[in-house]
Amino acid sequence: MEKSSDARLYDRLKDLPRMGLAFSGGVDSAYLLYAALRSGCKVTPYYVKTAFQPEFELCDARRLAQELGVRLREIPFDILGVEMVRKNTEDRCYHCKRALLSLVLEAAKEEGYALVADGTNASDDAGDRPGMRALREMGVCSPLREAGLTKPEIRRFSKEAGLFT
Numbered sequence: 001m002e003k004s005s006d007a008r009l010y011d012r013l014k015d016l017p018r019m020g021l022a023f024s025g026g027v028d029s030a031y032l033l034y035a036a037l038r039s040g041c042k043v044t045p046y047y048v049k050t051a052f053q054p055e056f057e058l059c060d061a062r063r064l065a066q067e068l069g070v071r072l073r074e075i076p077f078d079i080l081g082v083e084m085v086r087k088n089t090e091d092r093c094y095h096c097k098r099a100l101l102s103l104v105l106e107a108a109k110e111e112g113y114a115l116v117a118d119g120t121n122a123s124d125d126a127g128d129r130p131g132m133r134a135l136r137e138m139g140v141c142s143p144l145r146e147a148g149l150t151k152p153e154i155r156r157f158s159k160e161a162g163l164f165t
Helices: 006-012 026-037 055-066 092-112 131-136 150-160
Strands: 018-022 044-047 073-078
Touching: 006 026, 006 131, 006 150, 018 092, 018 150, 026 044, 026 055, 044 092, 073 092, 073 131, 092 131
Parallel strands: 018 044, 044 073
Antiparallel strands: none
16 A cells, blocks of 8 residues: 555654755745654754745744744845846746755854755645756755645644644
8 A cells, every 4th residue: 555645754754863954934834843743853043034925934934933933044135135136037036945945054054953844745846946956956855745746735744733734
């Protein structure tokens, strides 16, 4: 019998006992944080605060971290200081993602994490997401995507787990 995508996620997380998490506080990264903690993974979520994130997202990220009993590491960043983002070029998403991930990777490395994960899921089409190239180039893993979890599944599992996201 084939394993469910949720079971595949927990199997994958067992292979990742320590990781930093590029954390937005949205449903995908929230469920990944929950699952990582539940699987016994030592994980620190990193939230990069830029002019592009509304305040409610940071409030949600803080609330979730508090509810799960984990310290949220906040990294303020002037994303408009990145020239290719500020110029609003066609590949701005790539440059934005690369800049944000660089900060998360650096902070995670300072805290002894060799691995950083993000909340990309199986519903995220690489063809539609220019930032996916940055993920690959920077060696960020995407356990939700690797386990085949889709957005509807993540929403369902999050609800079952009692996450407010």
